[in-house]
Ligand SMILES: O=C(O)COP(=O)(O)O
């Protein structure tokens with residue numbers, strides 16, 4: 001029988017990266033004489049990668065951002081972030097058990113993130129999790145990124161999975177929109193990075209802890225689409 005696949009978002013879903021992303025963003029903003037962002041603002045800025053994060057921080061402070069400066073600041077951000085991996089980032093509670101639970105049932109696991117691929121690979125590697133994921137695809141892996149559904153479907157194919165036997169787990173509107181556009185059921189975690197509650201974006205189900213993502217839950221979601 002074909003193996004089912006679970007595709008995880010990274011920031012705010014698998015790993016709590018907020019402290020490090022915020023440090024790098026604030027380091028970058030300081031270079032442009034912008035005020036530091038606090039956690040609630042960060043939750044509005046994250047989800048589409050570093051470039052958009054910087055753009056949103058400028059807009060929130062009513063500051064113009066020229067393309068040239070944007071390019072430079074993205075470099076500053078990435079240099080700072082890359083140099084500090086894994087920093088204080090840690091997998092969310094229950095992640096390691098969930099990985100073991102689904103691996104024991106022969107599920108394929110993969111990551112589909114709007115981080116840059118190199119950062120995602122490095123972070124997952126330094127946390128000792130690389131061997132669990134058959135694919136780890138970032139915003140620059142393909143010519144498209146979430147919410148384009150092809151970022152998700154191509155990740156599934158690269159991992160050796162079948163999009164019709166797949167479930168996505170994410171923390172933001174970006175993930176939910178992506179999965180829905182691909183016709184793939186989506187579990188939303190409610191502890192990630194979003195300024196609006198994930199239930200507003202109508203995922204298949206909302207959970208508050210990885211322990212709630214049981215084999216039964218995932219099998220039911222797969223059966224509902226097949
Ligand atoms: O870093 C971001 O902005 C988003 O990353 P994610 O897709 O892993 O949540």
Ligand SMILES: [Mg+2]
Nearest residue numbers: 009011012171
């Ligand atoms: Mg996320």
